[in-house]
Amino acid sequence: MKKLGLLILFCLQFSCNSQVEKKINGISFVSSRDKVTQKNIAPILAINANAASVMPFGFIRDVNEPDLIYNSDRQWFGERRDGIKHYVDILHKNKMSIMLKPQIWIRDGKFTGTLEMKTEEHWQKFEKKYSDFILTYAALAEEVNVDIFCIGTELEKFVLHRPDFWSQLITDVKKVYKGKLTYAANWDEYPRVPFWKSIDYVGVDAYFPLSKEQHPTVDQLKAGWQPHKKALKQMSNTLNKPILFTEYGYRSMDFTGEKPWLVDRNQTKVNLEAQSNATKAILEMFWAEDWFAGGYVWKWFIDHDKVGGEDDNRFTPQNKPAELVLKQYYGFK
Template identity: 25%
Template structure:
């Protein structure tokens, strides 16, 4: 696979098929992620223990044009997010190209993405970007060729904030040096954990300053760093982050470990990168997908989850995707209905479980979101330009759910 195709979706991967079959059958015995290279874990300061539609439809040939309007005029979020309201968002993944784009280009591209998201009805955006390490046992975390500089992040963040979006900054460890799929960000084992945390703090510091200066709402201090969860090094790291950044400091856990225990990281908010496999046919109705989601969530706790955000939710628009929602390697027959119905189900779960909101994975920063994806090269998880998926997202964002901090249904 070409490097660009793989790097487009750095959070999403799977074990080889033979391993996948075994792990899907025994996810809790093995404790590894059945559909991605990652695995996460569970809670911080907070402790979670705390109309169905039918979807059939055969795969369609080709992909229709985007239903989201595009305009050169600057648009603004119609109903900006307020504390307690639902976060209706999208993950924007930004990896700098080998030939660095101009500042003018990235600002114009950010405006294009902001305009598209306004058309979807989003009120929130999370800006994810890579940082690097030198191997599974390395003590080093650092910027690399795909890492945007703090100043570049500032420029892009300002565009989204000027458009009225709630904003999140989310550095994510790139896995190229970790020998995937056996090695991934969730099983790193630094030779010196104290040195690793010092290095990580140094890397994060200028981005935390940007977050503070630009009044970002959330800074994700870590994503799917499963093997590092529970280490005492998080105490000083989070304390340092909270001194320099007055917004929400969060951690995003992988879905499999979310349902098995606690995440011992002293942050004040938890997100789930949510790729729960549901073993149903492609023709399953939305109601059956909702049931599948709830069966997974109920392993952790039943009822409302008012402190939980789906920090990543997505699935490939292809046959068989319900069995492995995070599989970005596969390019089976395109089936937009599978993706759209998954979005409908996830949105219903967010509302019924009174969650904080959802961020759909994802849009590649340099792409034109108004152009249908090239199904010969693009990940099936791409949703921008897929009319059924866009309609499902727009319906979700306009559903009337106001969030766990409000009383409206």
């Protein structure tokens, strides 16, 4: 009965606040080699999602390498401009809002937050490449009328060391794209981003540590959220801007709330309930708040029937109990 009461309260709060601003109930749509069809979109609609993040990629060899490769014929279809346009077109036909979120991939999956050039010459070369990369997709964002454009993802050292570049980049993006802007800051980076006042959403990749329990309960995870939620609300109030979870999600494994950012190939025991509990906790903690815009769950593959499932300890909620949690909460009106 207690859980039912909390759910009813959540529904009432969500309904009330949804009248203020429609929540972004989003998925992070993973780039693929292939084009998509309505068959690939149907499972997204089935969980009541109303938004998708689509992600073109640029590639770098190492954290000190200034050369950025993007929109190349050697990339997968969904990683380059023509693929992104195709994805956006079919998602728009299904009345979904879109965030276009260009991202960098560093060889071997090295963390983009450590990207840092060693010389001024290399910084300038890299900045030119990055500006061209972002402006290419900002122009596409305007062309296909996406709702939100993200100017970068988890680039802490680049942001902190080169603030003048980012100020100019924002100015240049606004010349070609007239929609709303965000930046996807890592969970421990967002308080130090210097340019929030110049863009529309405080974007956060919400992999906050919440619990060291092997099998965390919803209540334990919500308790772990308390200090982070307080800080996020304070940031929103100070800047008078909504918080947007540009990514959020949990792996379906033991200790999922301890280090939610882990993207390694560890074989930690599958724990579907832990992922489900963590998904419930974040939705119940944030989606009813009027200062919170919504978010995009990480991550959603186009071949729904072939991914996720009971033996998978990765992030995707597909074919797991967490998918039903999303369907339930994303379905609140």
